[in-house]
Amino acid sequence: MKKKFAFKLIALALAAATLSSFAACSNGGDTASTGGDTASTGDTSGDGSTDDKFAERVALDVCAFVSQNEQDGRRSDPISKYIEDQLNIDLYLTGVTEADWPNQLATMMAGQDLPDIFLLSNPTEQLSMLLASNSILNLSPYLEEYAPNTMADPGGQLMVTANTQSANSPDGNLYLWGMCKGSWDDGTVPTCGHYIRWDLYKEAGYPTLENFDEDMLDVMEAMVALEPETADGQKTYGMGSWFGAGQGWGEWFFTFGMAPQEGAGLIEATGRVLGVSTVDSTPLETNQLTDKEGYFWRAVKFANKANQRGLFDPDSFTMTSDTYEENLKAGKYMFNYPGWMSVSANQEFAKTEGNEKLFVSLPAIGADAEERFGNMYRGERQYGVNGQTKNPERCVALLDFVSTYDFSRIAYNGLEGTYWNMEDGVPTPTDEYLTITKDEAEATATGVGLYHHFMGYGNGAIDPETNTYMDLYQFSDKAKEATMNPTLQDFIDHYGAETQVDVYRQETETTNSQSFLSFGEPDDEISNYVNEINAYVGTTVFTAVAATSDEEFQKIQDEMITTLQNNYHVDEVFEYFYNEAVAQADDVAVLSEMSNEMLGIE
Amino acid sequence: MTTASAAMPKKKKKRLSVANTINYVVLFLLMFICVYPMWYIFINSFSTPASITRGVFILPYDFSTEAYQNLGDITNIGSSIVVAVSRTVLGTILTVFCCSFCAYILAHRYLPCKKLFYRLFIVTMYLNAGFIPYYLTVSGIGLRNNFLVYILPYAVQAYFIILIKTYIESIPGELVESAEIDGAGIVRIYWQMILPLSKPILATIVVFAAVNQWNTWSDDMYFMQGRNSANLHCLQYLLYQELQASSVVDTSSAGAAAGAGIKVSPTSLRMAMSFVTIFPILCVYPFMQRYFTKGIMLGAVKG
Numbered sequence A: 001m002k003k004k005f006a007f008k009l010i011a012l013a014l015a016a017a018t019l020s021s022f023a024a025c026s027n028g029g030d031t032a033s034t035g036g037d038t039a040s041t042g043d044t045s046g047d048g049s050t051d052d053k054f055a056e057r058v059a060l061d062v063c064a065f066v067s068q069n070e071q072d073g074r075r076s077d078p079i080s081k082y083i084e085d086q087l088n089i090d091l092y093l094t095g096v097t098e099a100d101w102p103n104q105l106a107t108m109m110a111g112q113d114l115p116d117i118f119l120l121s122n123p124t125e126q127l128s129m130l131l132a133s134n135s136i137l138n139l140s141p142y143l144e145e146y147a148p149n150t151m152a153d154p155g156g157q158l159m160v161t162a163n164t165q166s167a168n169s170p171d172g173n174l175y176l177w178g179m180c181k182g183s184w185d186d187g188t189v190p191t192c193g194h195y196i197r198w199d200l201y202k203e204a205g206y207p208t209l210e211n212f213d214e215d216m217l218d219v220m221e222a223m224v225a226l227e228p229e230t231a232d233g234q235k236t237y238g239m240g241s242w243f244g245a246g247q248g249w250g251e252w253f254f255t256f257g258m259a260p261q262e263g264a265g266l267i268e269a270t271g272r273v274l275g276v277s278t279v280d281s282t283p284l285e286t287n288q289l290t291d292k293e294g295y296f297w298r299a300v301k302f303a304n305k306a307n308q309r310g311l312f313d314p315d316s317f318t319m320t321s322d323t324y325e326e327n328l329k330a331g332k333y334m335f336n337y338p339g340w341m342s343v344s345a346n347q348e349f350a351k352t353e354g355n356e357k358l359f360v361s362l363p364a365i366g367a368d369a370e371e372r373f374g375n376m377y378r379g380e381r382q383y384g385v386n387g388q389t390k391n392p393e394r395c396v397a398l399l400d401f402v403s404t405y406d407f408s409r410i411a412y413n414g415l416e417g418t419y420w421n422m423e424d425g426v427p428t429p430t431d432e433y434l435t436i437t438k439d440e441a442e443a444t445a446t447g448v449g450l451y452h453h454f455m456g457y458g459n460g461a462i463d464p465e466t467n468t469y470m471d472l473y474q475f476s477d478k479a480k481e482a483t484m485n486p487t488l489q490d491f492i493d494h495y496g497a498e499t500q501v502d503v504y505r506q507e508t509e510t511t512n513s514q515s516f517l518s519f520g521e522p523d524d525e526i527s528n529y530v531n532e533i534n535a536y537v538g539t540t541v542f543t544a545v546a547a548t549s550d551e552e553f554q555k556i557q558d559e560m561i562t563t564l565q566n567n568y569h570v571d572e573v574f575e576y577f578y579n580e581a582v583a584q585a586d587d588v589a590v591l592s593e594m595s596n597e598m599l600g601i602e
Numbered sequence B: 001m002t003t004a005s006a007a008m009p010k011k012k013k014k015r016l017s018v019a020n021t022i023n024y025v026v027l028f029l030l031m032f033i034c035v036y037p038m039w040y041i042f043i044n045s046f047s048t049p050a051s052i053t054r055g056v057f058i059l060p061y062d063f064s065t066e067a068y069q070n071l072g073d074i075t076n077i078g079s080s081i082v083v084a085v086s087r088t089v090l091g092t093i094l095t096v097f098c099c100s101f102c103a104y105i106l107a108h109r110y111l112p113c114k115k116l117f118y119r120l121f122i123v124t125m126y127l128n129a130g131f132i133p134y135y136l137t138v139s140g141i142g143l144r145n146n147f148l149v150y151i152l153p154y155a156v157q158a159y160f161i162i163l164i165k166t167y168i169e170s171i172p173g174e175l176v177e178s179a180e181i182d183g184a185g186i187v188r189i190y191w192q193m194i195l196p197l198s199k200p201i202l203a204t205i206v207v208f209a210a211v212n213q214w215n216t217w218s219d220d221m222y223f224m225q226g227r228n229s230a231n232l233h234c235l236q237y238l239l240y241q242e243l244q245a246s247s248v249v250d251t252s253s254a255g256a257a258a259g260a261g262i263k264v265s266p267t268s269l270r271m272a273m274s275f276v277t278i279f280p281i282l283c284v285y286p287f288m289q290r291y292f293t294k295g296i297m298l299g300a301v302k303g
Helices: A002-024 A028-038 A080-086 A101-110 A123-132 A140-146 A148-152 A155-162 A200-202 A212-226 A254-257 A295-308 A321-329 A339-350 A392-402 A404-413 A431-435 A476-484 A486-494 A501-509 A523-547 A550-567 A572-585 A585-599 B017-045 B066-072 B077-107 B116-124 B131-140 B158-169 B173-181 B186-197 B201-214 B220-221 B235-247 B253-259 B266-298
Strands: A058-064 A089-095 A117-120 A178-180 A192-197 A265-266 A275-277 A335-338 A359-361 A367-373 A380-383 A420-423 A427-431 A510-512
Touching: A058 A392, A058 B235, A080 A089, A080 A392, A080 A404, A089 B066, A101 A117, A101 A123, A101 B131, A101 B220, A117 A123, A117 A392, A123 A380, A140 A148, A140 A392, A148 A155, A148 A392, A155 A178, A155 A585, A192 A200, A192 A212, A192 A339, A200 A212, A200 A427, A200 A486, A212 A295, A212 A335, A254 A295, A254 A335, A265 A295, A295 A523, A295 A550, A321 A339, A321 B266, A335 A339, A339 A359, A359 A486, A367 A501, A380 A392, A392 A404, A404 A427, A427 A431, A427 A476, A486 A501, A523 A550, A523 A572, A550 A572, B017 B266, B066 B235, B077 B116, B077 B158, B077 B186, B077 B201, B077 B235, B116 B158, B131 B220, B158 B201, B173 B186, B186 B201, B201 B266, B220 B235, B235 B266
Parallel strands: A058 A089, A058 A117, A367 A510
Antiparallel strands: A117 A380, A178 A380, A192 A335, A192 A359, A265 A275, A420 A427
């Protein structure tokens, strides 16, 4: 009997445990609302001077796209200490990645556990969710008092204007704060370009390059003939790609391989159906996925032609991008699209003394415009402030502080006196800085590069006060002198220019690019169609590249276009985004005027 | 007198028949297919990034320990190893104890509503409320930024309970009855009879639980955040973060300039991390294997 009683007790305990585990699952909503109720909204009165406001030291939690996490988030590098001293805060900064942050953000949002300032990895989708849960702060009331630098800076004003337009704000208030404004380069290494091994082009006797689609293939063939093997005996090819990287990244090549170099951009958010002029943001009239002469299909056809002529690395169909980059650095390819990989390859070439190998970005071939000198007017990354933060003023002050030109320079190059000094009012890198690798400089000891996506301006932006680029390591006059080599000098001489930048300015009519469209969150139906289009194109287009004859290519192309039209609503999607683009004409005009005034474009 | 050697039948010289030769070749190929991927990871982790791109090979083409040096440079890797080992050891012990005790109770003939309780456990294998409610529950009971989040949620797992319960049911009931006649209580019977008799299945559970604990990093990512998470991160998560950071495609030329000095590619880093991750498990498996096979067979649900 005793034992039976004991088992009854255990049975009761088990029942209680089971019920509590079920109940725990359904308590989510209560927990969330409790969290929300207990949080303070902070003092927003704005009384007293800024100094008085900042007399009390407060702690701020920030989740941003930065590098080198430290265990508790409290940074020990000198740049973080500098921020803390300037704003009288304890900065707990956690680096997040774009791959995981959306899920982390979603759980934090549900649990009302958001940090004070956080990255929005997909602002279009996340802003509406944050607004619905009252989790993002309206920054507009704080701008005048706590963001004086941004409000006095034309670039800052442009960002605020863009982020309060209807595509980025449902009510005209500022919720998103753009970082990394301006440009990622000085125009010499655009993100997507037509880079060739100029040393071999020169050796080949500067063959004709008037038409990209045909002449470039001949040029590649000539270069491969001159250097059929790499230094370590690998066969060379005209070009390669990384189709093995998977959908989205694997077909980057076709999205950006042709359009930017001729003054257009294929908008990824539209499933690449819509192309936009980089000159004035007007939408292109044709659907880029069904127009055989459009940028997308021209890029595919170019790769196919290269493949048919044996100039395309057959490993491209399975290769990932890091393998591609290693091949590029080994000298396996003569032609390349991504600017950052060209820089990487050039740095590898430069390790061998006297090596004149060099990838150089060509000016537009047969086009009167190109996306060369860009302006990320909204900022490349968007941040928000927790709607429940106890320190909204301090959050806005921090965003404002890191958004200045001065801080961006520090973020790239370290504090003044470490790797650079002010000489006659001009920030100048030290000799030591230019002899080390950027990787060696980037360390907890100096803080160089840690804030790579949590600062106001991209490294190719120009500080109007000192007329210098943010990144002194790459783009200062002293750095350019140090990295000048005979091959680059030959490129400049070939076009009869003074500098590399001048080559592009003189060779192409319009090199400033302006893309002011922002599509917001499309209807669910359209979003689904876009996802389906991306999935179909991302898995099928490679068969067109692999076609062994023009007839086979034509057949695959026709089949794909027909399938896209019949099964994937590609025309409906195009119509939707085209109309959206046209409807934004007034907003675009405002931004365009502000941008032109800022950049001195007439 | 015949000598011993003469008495013994003459040892027949083994001949390698055609069938055996084919068997050996096929088995060797199968073994090679199983072993080579692991060997590939190993040799690639000791190769330079450039040599990895040169395809499949048997020995490191260009020997380099850079990938491992890179792992060694990760901030606080020492404390993360301590946390990973602690969660593996403590989590496994707790899982084995809780699951075996639950299974013992569920297998007992006197438990009222036995089937109902058993089914309630089974239901959790097929239904769950999703991650957000789980996150809220765990946060609500104060397990965020708390080491216990690594072990408590894994303490009771239905799959392990099924395996152990099935095994315990195969133990003759008379043994338990005789212990009860001798005056042993529930806990004593569990501790002194059931546990020792269930070693094979418990060894199986130890392997499963330890591998799960050692490999899990997502709880770290979600529940260890911000200023209160110092020294609570696991090795796997730090490795994962490092891999993510190295795999981020920074399309800016600044990113390229920053990355140009790095001698390790994401691929070689991934290989080194994979090896670091599987090495402890590789060490444990052979010792548990003899229990493992027996346990999984005996604990298998029989139709």
